[in-house]
Amino acid sequence: MSELEKKPFDFMGLRKLASIVSIVLVVVSVALLATRGLNLGMDFTGGTSVELEYAQAPSLDEVRSTLEAAGYDQFVVQNFGSDTTVLVRLAEAGNDQLAQSVASALKANGAQLELVSSEFIGSQVGEELREESGLGLLLALIVVLIYVGMRFQFKFGIASVLPLAHDVLIVLGVFALFQWTFDLTVLAALLAVIGYSLNDTIIVADRIRENFRKMRTDDVWEIINASVHQTIGRTINTSGTTLVVLLALYLFGGEAINNFALALIIGVVVGTYSSIYVAANLLIALGVTREDLLLPVKEGTGAQEEEEPPEWLNRM
Secondary structure: OOOOOOOOHHHHHHHHHHHHHHHHHHHHHHHHHHHHOOOEEEHHHHHEEEEEEEEOOOHHHHHHHHHHHHOOOOOEEOOOOOOEEEEEEEOOOOOOOOHHHHHHHHHHHOOEEEEEEEEEOOOOHHHHHHHHHHHHHHHHHHHHHHHHHHHHHHHHHHHHHHHHHHHHHHHHHHHHHHOOOOOOOHEEEEEEEEHHHHHHHHHHHHHHHHHHHHHOOOHHHHHHHHHHHHHHHHHHHHHHHHHHHHHHHHHHOOHHHHHHHHHHHHHHHHHHHHHHHHHHHHHHHHOOOOHHHHOEEEOOOOOOOOOEEEEHHHOO
């Protein structure tokens, strides 16, 4: 029995339930962003960065405890380049005495260290970063819409971009719910989520297009269901191995990349779900048909031309 003849699991039988789940998650995420907002890191809000060089590798937990005891409440402590170099980022505005005060507080606890440098990031710079990061995400979605629309068909472009927006909103909603710090590493993770989810969606879309031309049925539901069935094994294997790596990063990568790994873990899970249910659901809702994917007919022959995408598209 060929792969197309096997009776697939009825993925699309759950499409209404999946639609309800997606709508609820997106609405809740938007509500959380509107009411609680994101806990923006100092990359976006501004603050002071203090670099310290220790004689021996310190315990970061002890450094944090010492700073808390000294009265500092909004700060991030992480290694910077080596185990003996520590970067302390504070939400306070920079001045000549702040870096010295931090170093003195840590020395008072018996630590041997030197103040290497300090740097102040103004709120105006943080505001520009917020605006540019939002524009960057929007531009990424527009480019995806154009590319997929040219590569496949405009309905496929819509069905690829909306799931990406769905994934980004849910990741942002989770960060707003738990008030995890949103900084430039998380922004980078969101861009990675867009790329990862798009790759998964493109593979499903490509199989749908292939089956529209191969399967002898006009039942869109059946064609999409078979396409998802044929790609689900690859999707699970890819997502599973990716999650193993991300969990290792989260558990052993240190505080500096914890939020980056968290954003990617959530994004991979949601992106895998959206490539199956959100994208396929949208194709059904948009009324994609075999005629949408027919190749142009050669003049005077009545035969369809062979599909030859532009060379630059094939290289992408």
